[in-house]
Amino acid sequence: MKINNLQDLKAFSDRSVQAMDKQKKKVLVCAGTGCVAGGSLEIYNRIKELINEKGLLVDLELDYEKEGIGVKKSGCHGFCEMGPLVRIEPENYLYLRVQIEDCEEIVNKTLINNEAVERLMYTDDDKVYKAQEDIPFYRKQTRMVLKNCGSINAESFSEYVAKGGYKALGKVLFEMQPQEVCQSILDSNLRGRGGGGYPSGAKWKQVLKQDSEVKYVVCNGDEGDPGAFMDRSIMEGDPHGVIEGMTIAGYATKSTIGYIYVRAEYPLAVERLKIAIEDARKHGMLGENILSSGFSFDININMGAGAFVCGEGSALTASIEGERGMPRVKPPRTVEKGLWEKPTVLNNVETYANVPLIINNGSEWYKSIGPENSPGTKAFAITGNVNHTGLIEVPMGTTLREVIFDIGGGIKNGKKFKAVQIGGPSGGCLTEEHLDLPLDFDSLKRVGAMIGSGGLVVMDEDTCMVEVARFFMNFTQNESCGKCVPCREGTKRMLEILEKIVNGKGSKEDLDLLEELADTISSTALCGLGKSAASPVVSTLKYFRDEYLEHVVDKKCKTHTCKSLASIVIEKEKCKGCSKCARICPVQAIEGKIKEPYTVNQSKCIKCGACLEVCPFAAIKEA
Known part of the structure; x- marks a missing residue:
C-alpha cells in the first residue's frame, strides 16, 4: 500500500498498532550479528516450528485479521555477553544464552502456560530478574536511539510505523520550513556522534544557504574502530530510523539524494538497509513527491572496502565517487564542496537516528537530557x-x-x-x-x-599499557592512507620505537622521541585521523610512564605480556628433577640432572613457554 498523504500515514499507523495488539504474545529473537553468530536464527526457526506443531497461529508479518503469536527477528538487545537472547512480551521476560534444546520449554511453559523459565533468566546473588528492565545492565540505561532495537521486527516497515515511525517526517513536510528544521536541530544542540562533536544544526544551516541546485545528504556508516559496533547495531535493528533522519536532513537542506556509506564487512546491516529502503520506496516514504508534499528524496547504499581512513569525511566522499579514499586539504569544507564538489551534509548513523526524536519531542525536551553543552x-x-x-x-x-x-x-x-x-x-x-x-x-x-x-x-591490572599503545599504533599505521608524510612516516617511526621497547631494546631517549614525534604528527597531519593517531601513546605516556620506564630501564614487563622481557625460571624447592621440561625445550636451554633441580640458561631461552605447559609440579613460572 502506497501512503499518499498524512491521512494515509495516520490510517496506516492505526492499522499497524491494531495488528500489533492482536499479537497477544511476542517472541523477539535477537538477530543482531553477535547473536546470529551464536545460532539465534536456528532458535528463531525452531520456535516457529514448535508453535506450528502446537496448532497455534504464528505471525511473522503483522496480521490485520487474526490473533496469533508474533515471532520476530529483532535487532541487537545489547546484552551481547549473554547471547543468544530471546525476549517475551508482554511479560518482558529476557532469556539468556538460549540453545536449540531450550526452545520447547520456552514454548510450553511461557507461550502456552504463561510461566517463566527461570533457569534462563539473569541471576545475581540468588535473585532472579524476570523483567528485562530490572536487570542491572539495563536499569541505568536510557534507550532512545536503541529503543526499537530488540523491540520490533527489524525488517518490518509496518512495525516501525506502529511505533511512531515517519511521524517526524510528516511533521516537517507540512508544518515546518527548511530553515525551521535546521534551527530546531541547532537549538537542540545535537552534536555529531561520529567523534568530532560538531553541532549538526550548524552544519545543516551551512548547506541550506549554499547556492547550488544539487546538494547531497551522506550517512557515515564506516565504523572502523576496534571494539565498536554501535552504528552497525542501529543499521541492523532500526534501519528506518536512519532513513527517516536522512530524509528530514534532505528536506532541511533542500537536498534530493542521499548516500549511506557502510563497510562491506557489515553484510547484515547492508541487507537490512536494502530491505528498509525498498519498503520505504514501495510505501511512498522515499522517491518522488513524498506524502504529496512536493518534496522528493531517495537513498543509495555504497559499500566501502574497510579502509579506516574512509571514516574521515573527504576520504569517504572520494570513495563514493569511485576514487581512492584519501582525505584532502581543507578548506573548502564538505558543507561547501563535498560529494562531487557539491554542498553535502555528512553525519554518522547515530546522529541521524536522533533526528526524528528531536522533531517529535522538541528541542527543549532533548536539551533536558544530559549536560547543556552535550545533551541527549x-x-x-x-x-x-x-x-x-x-x-x-x-x-x-x-x-x-x-x-x-x-x-x-x-x-x-x-x-x-x-x-x-x-x-x-x-x-x-x-x-x-x-x-x-x-x-x-x-x-x-x-x-x-x-x-x-x-x-x-x-x-x-594484568594489561600492559605499552603493548596497548603498540597495538593501536600498529592499527593506525596499517590504516594510514599514506597521503601525508607526518602520518605515513611518523606513525611508522613511532611503531618501530614501540616495538623496540616491548622487545627489550628501548632506552629512555626513545620516550622523548615518542613525545616529539607525537607532537609533530598531531600538528602537521592532513586529516583528523592523522592528527589524533598518536593519542593512545600520548595518554599512556602521561598516565603510565612508570611502565614505560620499567620496560626501558629495568627490562621488565610486570604483566608478563611482553614475552621478550619475560624470564622463565624454575623454583628449586618445587622442582623434582623429572626432566620433562628439558626434554621438550626446543633450544636445550634447560640444564641439570635427573632427580635434581633444573635451571634455565637465560642466554639460550627463547621464552616459547613449552616448559610451562608440561611441568607437572608447577615449578616453572615467568618472572
Missing part, C-alpha cells in the same frame, strides 16, 4: 575485561564508574580496574582517577581523550 544520549560498545560486554545507551554526562561498574558489572575475575581506552585508535586511555569523569564531549577533551564513535575497551 550516547550509545557505547563496552568490551574488554568487564563482566558484561555489549551495546549500551546512557545520557551524556554519565560517569565512567557507572558505565563500567553499574552497567558493565565490574572487572572480570575480581581483578582491579586499570584503564579504559575510549574513542578507539583516535582516543586515549583514562585511568582510575577519571572514573567519576562525566562522559561528554567537553569533559573528555579537557583530559586529552574523546568520545569518538563510542568504543570503550576496559582493561584490568
